[in-house]
Amino acid sequence: MNQYKKKPHAASIRKSEATPLGDVIKDMIDAYHLNKKFDQTTVINLWPKLMGNTIASRTKGIFMKDDKLFINVESSPLKQELHMNKGKIIALFEAELGKKVIKEVILL
Numbered sequence: 001m002n003q004y005k006k007k008p009h010a011a012s013i014r015k016s017e018a019t020p021l022g023d024v025i026k027d028m029i030d031a032y033h034l035n036k037k038f039d040q041t042t043v044i045n046l047w048p049k050l051m052g053n054t055i056a057s058r059t060k061g062i063f064m065k066d067d068k069l070f071i072n073v074e075s076s077p078l079k080q081e082l083h084m085n086k087g088k089i090i091a092l093f094e095a096e097l098g099k100k101v102i103k104e105v106i107l108l
Helices: 021-031 035-051 053-057 076-084 086-097
Strands: 059-065 068-073 104-107
Touching: 021 035, 035 053, 035 059, 035 086, 053 059, 068 076, 076 086, 076 104, 086 104
Parallel strands: 068 104
Antiparallel strands: 059 068
């Protein structure tokens, strides 16, 4: 009868020692496979910090889908400047996050 008992989820197993809250949150994100969505949200929230207020204020919208960063730009000169620096944008986010989250930048 014990052979049919369901194995507990990794996030629900109690640990005997105290664990820092940051580690608990990381374990929970890993257990529920939320890494990709968490990284995408982090990229969007980092946009004004890494690009600066001038560029951030001239972007109408920013979102991610399938490792691609979509940026809606209202200024043609800024759009051209960002187009020429796509690799640099990817490198900035990779340096800040410590891993490659963005594979392509698409300007709208």
